[in-house]
Amino acid sequence: MATSVDAKLLKSTKFPVEFNQKVDMQKVNVEVMKKWIAGKISDILGNEDDVVIELCFNLIEGSRFPDIKKMQIQLTGFLDKDTAGFCKELWKLCLSGQSNPQGVPKELLEAKKLELIQEKVHIHILPYSIR
Template structure:
């Protein structure tokens, strides 16, 4: 997702908004396991956007063709799609943290998601 698709007003908002330092770090999507991240994005947006499939599909489509993305532009675009604009900042911070972690692992999967999945499997085994 490039910021080239932003309107002039959104570009001004990107310049005027203070973002966390993590947003200045480049993420190479070629090093990230995007299918795993798409599942996380869909689940998180489903919770945040109250099941708004349009918002979820739009955001997922931004990761279709690019090898990089602009987290700042994504946050500005999400503010208009989510019921609470503050949710956009929290979502983008989580996403950027996971993406930065994912690009450093061999599998391209963030360590946090691996740990969460292991914990889920452990709980399922205990129930049986």
């Protein structure tokens, strides 16, 4: 699928050092990552673009060891200036996920914990503020 243009871009683009590390998708909780991907792409584009989201899912699930550099090149047409940041964040989460026994990136676990704590605080405060 890589065209000669893609090949040139792969050679000329400076990628983050994290991209040199492999991710074994069998060690990553793909469903958790898909939820993050869908949310992040929707944030970037300002709407839920199923085509771009599905493309990203296919790229990440296409092989056991996805190539984040090729993925970044392929997503650039859709995510424009946000592609590099998106791919770097995605790769860091995948790297984190593969080192966690549940396959969930610790950053997402921390964010979920914080969300649950805030909900609890909100629930406890709410009844008193109604009076």
